[in-house]
Amino acid sequence: MTYLAQIVFVLVLAGAAFILSKRIKRIKGNIQLGKPLATDGHSSERLKNMLLIALGQKKMFKKIIPAFLHLLIYVGFLVINLEVLEFILDGILGTHRLFAPYLGGFYNVLMNVFEFLAVAVLFSCVAFLIRRNLLRVKRFYAEEMTSWPTLDANLILVIEIVLMVAILTMNATDQLLQVRDEHYTATGSLFFSSFLMPLFENMSTGTLIVVERFAWWFHIVGILGFAVYVTYSKHLHIFLAFPNTYYAHLKAKGEMTNMDSVTNEVNMMLGIQTDQNTAPAEVGRFGAKDVNDLSWLNIMNAYSCTECGRCTSECPANQTGKKLSPRKIMMDTRDRAEEVGKSLASGGKGLEDGKSLLGDYVTNEEINACTSCNACVEACPVNINPLEIILEMRRYVAMEESGSPASWNSMFQNIETSFAPWKFAPTDRFNWSQELKEESSS
Numbered sequence: 001m002t003y004l005a006q007i008v009f010v011l012v013l014a015g016a017a018f019i020l021s022k023r024i025k026r027i028k029g030n031i032q033l034g035k036p037l038a039t040d041g042h043s044s045e046r047l048k049n050m051l052l053i054a055l056g057q058k059k060m061f062k063k064i065i066p067a068f069l070h071l072l073i074y075v076g077f078l079v080i081n082l083e084v085l086e087f088i089l090d091g092i093l094g095t096h097r098l099f100a101p102y103l104g105g106f107y108n109v110l111m112n113v114f115e116f117l118a119v120a121v122l123f124s125c126v127a128f129l130i131r132r133n134l135l136r137v138k139r140f141y142a143e144e145m146t147s148w149p150t151l152d153a154n155l156i157l158v159i160e161i162v163l164m165v166a167i168l169t170m171n172a173t174d175q176l177l178q179v180r181d182e183h184y185t186a187t188g189s190l191f192f193s194s195f196l197m198p199l200f201e202n203m204s205t206g207t208l209i210v211v212e213r214f215a216w217w218f219h220i221v222g223i224l225g226f227a228v229y230v231t232y233s234k235h236l237h238i239f240l241a242f243p244n245t246y247y248a249h250l251k252a253k254g255e256m257t258n259m260d261s262v263t264n265e266v267n268m269m270l271g272i273q274t275d276q277n278t279a280p281a282e283v284g285r286f287g288a289k290d291v292n293d294l295s296w297l298n299i300m301n302a303y304s305c306t307e308c309g310r311c312t313s314e315c316p317a318n319q320t321g322k323k324l325s326p327r328k329i330m331m332d333t334r335d336r337a338e339e340v341g342k343s344l345a346s347g348g349k350g351l352e353d354g355k356s357l358l359g360d361y362v363t364n365e366e367i368n369a370c371t372s373c374n375a376c377v378e379a380c381p382v383n384i385n386p387l388e389i390i391l392e393m394r395r396y397v398a399m400e401e402s403g404s405p406a407s408w409n410s411m412f413q414n415i416e417t418s419f420a421p422w423k424f425a426p427t428d429r430f431n432w433s434q435e436l437k438e439e440s441s442s
């Protein structure tokens with residue numbers, strides 16, 4: 001590799017690292033728009049969750065075929081990226097297959113494993129494309145799956161296929177060059193790429209070198225481009241699934257979070273003395289109207305969403321034709337956080353832009369349709385909790401706007417005055433048994 005090639009490579013690498021660091025900073029800032037949140041439970045339990053759910057993909061295996069295909073892509077992604085280290089060092093140092101002389105026979109084993117995984121990834125991506133576009137799995141075709149989410153999902157599969165073809169092409173041409181030119185480091189026979197060798201064997205050595213170099217550059221620039229693209233895509237879950245599962249609540253699903261300020265008020269009304277009600281807690285806003293009223297974990301949940309739609313397909317409200325889709329709630333939360341972050345970065349008004357998550361993205365009709373059943377939370381393969389965001393927005397509507405449906409408001413009133421959803425004092429509830437007693441004694 002010439003010095004010019006090394007200089008170009010270092011510039012490309014530095015450019016990708018610069019854009020990537022800016023995107024990571026932006027996403028971190030967007031997540032930090034949320035309120036602080038204390039983590040619950042023990043760190044060892046969190047770690048176990050992360051290893052089982054993010055690394056082990058435990059929840060994916062509820063649907064065995066997509067789980068298996070996804071696992072192939074995932075393992076392929078993790079393992080093949082080890083090869084990227086060699087690509088980067090070769091690019092910087094101007095070497096070719098730097099690790100081969102050091103690893104000896106093991107290099108051949110490693111390359112064959114990479115090739116097997118490349119073929120497995122290729123096969124899985126084609127299967128996913130067929131599933132998504134020809135078999136048209138229902139959950140990929142909801143209202144919120146507009147042109148960009150659909151394009152994003154297809155684009156990433158196509159990119160992965162092209163990258164895998166590039167790596168196999170590079171190995172096939174490289175094997176031919178090893179025979180013709182002693183300067184090429186021997187890798188030993190590579191099983192899968194050798195099937196492609198007949199396509200190239202009639203080419204001149206000069207053409208082979210061009211094809212091999214093109215495939216090399218295409219693969220590494222493609223990987224760097226992929227890394228940047230992922231930060232704009234639902235595929236950010238590749239990385240965020242890990243912190244997301246680590247920080248996911250450990251409390252029982254369905255246990256709602258009390259508001260300290262309200263608990264404090266009620267305790268004081270009932271004359272219950274606690275540590276908290278010695279000084280009034282700062283109230284702020286009840287519930288959530290915009291992303292800054294949510295916790296940072298809610299926003300990180302939104303950035304971790306894979307848009308798989310498992311939550312929506314399990315949601316009873318969605319199944320019965322209501323407007324609610326928990327996937328859309330997560331997508332809206334991420335879109336609003338992105339909008340605010342972009343505005344702040346360009347010196348705009350940020351959260352003061354006259355828009356909000358509730359109202360401009362999510363409607364009251366959607367949040368009111370939720371039955372709080374937790375099916376979405378249970379279904380999510382990366383432990384995302386759409387219900388928490390819905391409940392926070394409902395709190396805002398109920399407590400700040402008194403905007404809940406009339407029937408709910410009378411239920412709230414009854415609970416407040418009668419300690420029950422009905423308009424009876426607790427002591428009156430068994431009056432009906434009195435009548436029975438009278439009837440039986442007469």
Ligand code: SF4
Binds near residue numbers: 315316317371372375
């Ligand atoms: S908790 Fe709400 S959003 Fe989630 S599945 Fe149940 S009804 Fe749907």
Ligand code: SF4
Binds near residue numbers: 306310
């Ligand atoms: S919230 Fe979870 S289940 Fe729902 S679309 Fe996102 S990743 Fe899938």
